[in-house]
Amino acid sequence: MTAGIASAAVAPLLLSVLPLAGGALLSPPPAHARLEGVNRPELLPSEPGLNVIQVEKFLTKGQEKRMDDLLSKLERDTGYRVRVLCQAYPRTPGLAIRDYWNLGKEGQKDDKYVVLVVDQFGGKGNVLNFNVGEGVKFALPNVFWTRLTGKYGTSFFVKENGIDIAITNAIEAIVSCLRSEDQFCVNVPDEGMNLRSLGM
Known part of the structure; x- marks a missing residue:
């Protein structure tokens, strides 16, 4: 034949x-096999309430501290909870992170949260992945997340600027939008000027 x-x-x-x-x-x-679910609470820090958890060290200690402080202030001022998990699958706390941060649970009323999961997946694909609560989707609709990952999460951006800058710029864009006067963004603000314009 x-x-x-x-x-x-x-x-x-x-x-x-x-x-x-x-x-x-x-x-x-x-x-492409579907990734298996992981639940490894032993990878979580013993200190409760951290906004940034680095199972995989993508940020310096200084960057981690500044980001944790920035996210604590955002939560205090606006009620939005933004969290960052840096991991390298399968080395991840997985489902245990929901209990640690008390986020994303079925029937949970407080749904004003964003979880940024940073994982290089062996250099393939986008490094920025978001889990967004329903209470954030009006302020930052799906098109915002698509544009944000397209701007900072690509392997090209990471190679040119570093994964730490990708994480920092993404978080600064989210914080800038959630702190803006109308608390709404469709487009990703330019990096650098966002937080300075807000007096930070």
């Missing part, structure tokens, strides 16, 4: 077994 007479439905199967020039075989790309 030749590929020319095969139906469109059968052609992909044939490609996996027909020899190519030089005797090599073309095989289908490997299937």
Whole structure:
């Protein structure tokens, strides 16, 4: 049977077994397996109430401290809870993080939260992943998160600027939007000027 007479439905199967020039075989790309759920509370810090948890050290101690302070002030002033988890799957606390931060639980009334999960996944894909509570989706709709990850989470941005800058810029953009007069953003503000314009 030749590929020319095969139906469109059968052609992909044939490609996996027909020899190519030089005797090599073309095989289908490997299937991407779904990541397994993880629940490892032993990876959480013993100190309660931290806004930034680094299982994988992407930020310096100074950056981590400044970010933790910034997020504490945001929560105190606005009620929005923004948290950051730096990990390298499968080395992650996984589901245990919900209990540590008391976020994302079924039936929970306080849904004004954002969790930024930073993971390089071996250099493939976007490093910034967000879990956004329903109470934030009006202020920062889905298009904002798409634009934010497209601006700072790409492997190109990380290679050019560093993962610490990607995290810092993303958090500063979120804080800037949630502190803005109308507490609404669709577009990602430019980095650097945001917090200075708010007197920070």
